[in-house]
Amino acid sequence: GQQLNQSPQSMFIQEGEDVSMNCTSSSIFNTWLWYKQDPGEGPVLLIALYKAGELTSNGRLTAQFGITRKDSFLNISASIPSDVGIYFCAGRDYNQGGKLIFGQGTELSVKP
Protein backbone atom coordinates (compact mmCIF):
# COMPACT_ATOMS: atom_id res chain seq x y z
CA GLY A 1 0.00 0.00 0.00
CA GLN A 2 0.90 3.65 -0.33
CA GLN A 3 3.18 4.91 2.43
CA LEU A 4 5.18 7.92 3.37
CA ASN A 5 8.96 7.87 3.65
CA GLN A 6 9.82 8.39 7.30
CA SER A 7 13.36 8.73 8.64
CA PRO A 8 15.29 7.70 10.51
CA GLN A 9 13.83 4.21 10.91
CA SER A 10 15.32 3.94 14.37
CA MET A 11 17.46 5.94 16.73
CA PHE A 12 18.90 5.70 20.19
CA ILE A 13 18.43 8.53 22.62
CA GLN A 14 20.12 9.54 25.82
CA GLU A 15 18.12 11.36 28.41
CA GLY A 16 18.30 15.09 27.81
CA GLU A 17 19.10 14.88 24.10
CA ASP A 18 17.03 16.56 21.40
CA VAL A 19 15.51 14.29 18.74
CA SER A 20 14.49 15.05 15.17
CA MET A 21 12.62 12.98 12.62
CA ASN A 22 10.95 13.74 9.32
CA CYS A 23 8.48 12.44 6.81
CA THR A 24 8.30 13.00 3.05
CA SER A 25 5.68 12.25 0.44
CA SER A 26 5.65 12.21 -3.34
CA SER A 27 2.24 13.91 -3.30
CA ILE A 28 0.85 17.00 -1.62
CA PHE A 29 -1.01 16.65 1.66
CA ASN A 30 -3.26 19.19 3.31
CA THR A 31 -3.07 17.63 6.77
CA TRP A 32 -0.17 16.13 8.69
CA LEU A 33 -0.55 14.23 11.95
CA TRP A 34 2.04 12.79 14.32
CA TYR A 35 1.29 9.77 16.50
CA LYS A 36 3.19 7.77 19.15
CA GLN A 37 2.58 4.08 19.62
CA ASP A 38 3.69 2.03 22.62
CA PRO A 39 3.93 -1.78 22.44
CA GLY A 40 0.53 -3.47 22.46
CA GLU A 41 -1.38 -0.21 22.22
CA GLY A 42 -3.00 1.92 19.57
CA PRO A 43 -1.36 5.11 18.22
CA VAL A 44 -1.87 8.22 20.34
CA LEU A 45 -2.30 11.56 18.57
CA LEU A 46 0.45 14.04 19.45
CA ILE A 47 0.11 16.96 17.05
CA ALA A 48 -2.10 17.91 14.08
CA LEU A 49 -1.01 20.38 11.37
CA TYR A 50 -3.32 21.97 8.81
CA LYS A 51 -1.42 24.76 7.04
CA ALA A 52 1.80 24.83 5.03
CA GLY A 53 4.53 26.39 7.15
CA GLU A 54 2.58 25.86 10.38
CA LEU A 55 4.68 25.25 13.48
CA THR A 56 2.85 23.69 16.43
CA SER A 57 4.07 22.66 19.88
CA ASN A 58 2.74 20.23 22.45
CA GLY A 59 4.96 20.42 25.52
CA ARG A 60 8.46 19.30 24.53
CA LEU A 61 7.23 18.28 21.07
CA THR A 62 7.29 20.61 18.08
CA ALA A 63 6.10 19.73 14.60
CA GLN A 64 6.15 21.64 11.34
CA PHE A 65 4.13 21.38 8.16
CA GLY A 66 6.63 21.75 5.30
CA ILE A 67 6.29 24.67 2.89
CA THR A 68 6.12 22.32 -0.10
CA ARG A 69 3.25 20.44 1.61
CA LYS A 70 5.16 17.24 0.87
CA ASP A 71 6.96 16.93 4.17
CA SER A 72 6.70 17.34 7.91
CA PHE A 73 9.12 17.35 10.83
CA LEU A 74 8.88 16.39 14.49
CA ASN A 75 11.32 17.51 17.16
CA ILE A 76 11.46 16.32 20.75
CA SER A 77 13.48 18.46 23.11
CA ALA A 78 15.24 17.25 26.27
CA SER A 79 14.15 13.63 25.82
CA ILE A 80 13.10 11.55 28.82
CA PRO A 81 12.82 7.75 29.15
CA SER A 82 9.06 7.74 28.54
CA ASP A 83 9.67 9.18 25.05
CA VAL A 84 10.70 5.66 24.01
CA GLY A 85 8.29 4.17 21.49
CA ILE A 86 7.42 4.29 17.81
CA TYR A 87 6.51 7.60 16.21
CA PHE A 88 4.39 7.68 13.07
CA CYS A 89 3.66 10.50 10.70
CA ALA A 90 0.36 10.42 8.83
CA GLY A 91 -0.80 12.55 5.93
CA ARG A 92 -4.15 13.20 4.37
CA ASP A 93 -4.57 13.69 0.66
CA TYR A 94 -7.06 16.42 -0.21
CA ASN A 95 -9.00 14.09 -2.50
CA GLN A 96 -9.00 11.06 -0.23
CA GLY A 97 -11.60 12.00 2.37
CA GLY A 98 -10.70 10.81 5.83
CA LYS A 99 -8.08 8.29 4.67
CA LEU A 100 -4.77 8.71 6.49
CA ILE A 101 -1.55 7.46 4.91
CA PHE A 102 1.09 6.45 7.45
CA GLY A 103 4.87 6.36 7.42
CA GLN A 104 6.81 3.24 8.44
CA GLY A 105 7.58 4.68 11.85
CA THR A 106 10.66 5.88 13.74
CA GLU A 107 11.55 3.71 16.71
CA LEU A 108 13.12 5.54 19.64
CA SER A 109 15.14 3.44 22.06
CA VAL A 110 17.31 4.29 25.04
CA LYS A 111 21.07 4.21 24.49
CA PRO A 112 22.63 1.25 26.25
Added chain:
Amino acid sequence: DAGVTQSPTHLIKTRGQQVTLRCSPISGHKSVSWYQQVLGQGPQFIFQYYEKEERGRGNFPDRFSARQFPNYSSELNVNALLLGDSALYLCASSTGTGVYEQYFGPGTRLTVT
Protein backbone atom coordinates in the same frame (compact mmCIF):
# COMPACT_ATOMS: atom_id res chain seq x y z
CA ASP B 1 -14.62 10.22 29.06
CA ALA B 2 -14.10 6.78 27.55
CA GLY B 3 -11.87 6.57 24.51
CA VAL B 4 -12.32 4.29 21.53
CA THR B 5 -13.02 0.74 22.65
CA GLN B 6 -12.46 -2.42 20.64
CA SER B 7 -13.32 -6.05 21.18
CA PRO B 8 -12.04 -8.63 21.42
CA THR B 9 -8.47 -7.80 22.48
CA HIS B 10 -6.99 -10.92 20.96
CA LEU B 11 -8.32 -13.53 18.57
CA ILE B 12 -6.94 -16.72 17.07
CA LYS B 13 -8.59 -18.13 13.96
CA THR B 14 -7.87 -20.83 11.42
CA ARG B 15 -7.40 -20.24 7.69
CA GLY B 16 -10.72 -20.12 5.88
CA GLN B 17 -12.71 -19.01 8.90
CA GLN B 18 -14.56 -15.73 9.27
CA VAL B 19 -14.04 -13.08 11.94
CA THR B 20 -15.97 -10.06 13.24
CA LEU B 21 -14.25 -7.24 15.10
CA ARG B 22 -16.13 -4.55 16.99
CA CYS B 23 -15.50 -0.88 17.73
CA SER B 24 -17.23 1.80 19.77
CA PRO B 25 -16.17 5.38 19.00
CA ILE B 26 -15.64 8.22 21.41
CA SER B 27 -18.96 9.64 22.57
CA GLY B 28 -20.08 12.32 20.12
CA HIS B 29 -17.91 11.03 17.27
CA LYS B 30 -19.84 10.02 14.18
CA SER B 31 -17.07 8.70 11.95
CA VAL B 32 -15.22 5.42 12.33
CA SER B 33 -12.23 4.25 10.31
CA TRP B 34 -10.55 0.84 10.24
CA TYR B 35 -6.85 0.22 9.73
CA GLN B 36 -4.70 -2.89 9.46
CA GLN B 37 -1.23 -2.78 11.02
CA VAL B 38 1.19 -5.54 10.15
CA LEU B 39 4.15 -5.96 12.49
CA GLY B 40 6.87 -3.44 11.77
CA GLN B 41 4.76 -1.22 9.52
CA GLY B 42 2.46 1.74 9.81
CA PRO B 43 -1.33 1.29 9.76
CA GLN B 44 -3.00 0.77 6.36
CA PHE B 45 -6.43 2.26 5.72
CA ILE B 46 -9.26 -0.23 5.15
CA PHE B 47 -12.58 1.66 5.49
CA GLN B 48 -14.16 4.86 6.70
CA TYR B 49 -17.80 5.11 7.74
CA TYR B 50 -19.82 8.19 8.56
CA GLU B 51 -23.50 8.26 9.43
CA LYS B 52 -23.74 4.53 8.54
CA GLU B 53 -22.44 5.07 5.01
CA GLU B 54 -19.11 4.00 3.58
CA ARG B 55 -17.10 7.13 2.78
CA GLY B 56 -13.80 5.57 1.79
CA ARG B 57 -12.23 2.22 1.03
CA GLY B 58 -8.59 1.22 0.90
CA ASN B 59 -6.89 -1.33 -1.32
CA PHE B 60 -8.22 -4.45 0.36
CA PRO B 61 -10.04 -7.43 -1.21
CA ASP B 62 -13.79 -7.93 -1.04
CA ARG B 63 -13.26 -10.43 1.79
CA PHE B 64 -13.13 -7.34 3.98
CA SER B 65 -16.42 -5.63 4.76
CA ALA B 66 -17.72 -3.31 7.45
CA ARG B 67 -20.81 -1.56 8.65
CA GLN B 68 -21.78 1.19 11.05
CA PHE B 69 -24.78 1.11 13.32
CA PRO B 70 -27.19 3.92 14.36
CA ASN B 71 -25.26 4.36 17.62
CA TYR B 72 -22.10 4.91 15.46
CA SER B 73 -20.42 1.71 16.61
CA SER B 74 -18.93 -0.39 13.85
CA GLU B 75 -18.03 -3.94 12.88
CA LEU B 76 -15.30 -5.14 10.57
CA ASN B 77 -15.80 -8.55 8.98
CA VAL B 78 -13.15 -10.60 7.26
CA ASN B 79 -14.13 -13.77 5.38
CA ALA B 80 -12.03 -16.69 4.18
CA LEU B 81 -9.10 -15.75 6.42
CA LEU B 82 -5.57 -16.07 5.08
CA LEU B 83 -2.33 -16.31 7.04
CA GLY B 84 -1.48 -12.83 5.74
CA ASP B 85 -4.52 -11.38 7.50
CA SER B 86 -2.68 -11.77 10.82
CA ALA B 87 -2.26 -8.22 12.10
CA LEU B 88 -3.36 -5.62 14.61
CA TYR B 89 -6.70 -4.18 13.51
CA LEU B 90 -7.19 -0.62 14.66
CA CYS B 91 -10.34 1.42 14.85
CA ALA B 92 -10.19 5.21 14.87
CA SER B 93 -12.94 7.70 15.48
CA SER B 94 -13.36 11.34 14.56
CA THR B 95 -16.16 13.86 14.85
CA GLY B 96 -16.91 13.78 11.14
CA THR B 97 -15.48 13.29 7.69
CA GLY B 98 -14.39 16.90 7.54
CA VAL B 99 -12.25 16.58 10.66
CA TYR B 100 -9.02 14.70 10.23
CA GLU B 101 -7.84 14.23 13.78
CA GLN B 102 -8.46 10.54 14.29
CA TYR B 103 -8.25 8.89 17.70
CA PHE B 104 -7.32 5.23 17.84
CA GLY B 105 -8.46 2.38 20.02
CA PRO B 106 -6.10 -0.24 21.47
CA GLY B 107 -6.69 -2.60 18.55
CA THR B 108 -7.60 -6.25 18.13
CA ARG B 109 -4.69 -8.63 17.61
CA LEU B 110 -5.77 -11.25 15.06
CA THR B 111 -3.66 -14.35 14.56
CA VAL B 112 -4.53 -16.71 11.70
CA THR B 113 -3.04 -20.20 11.89
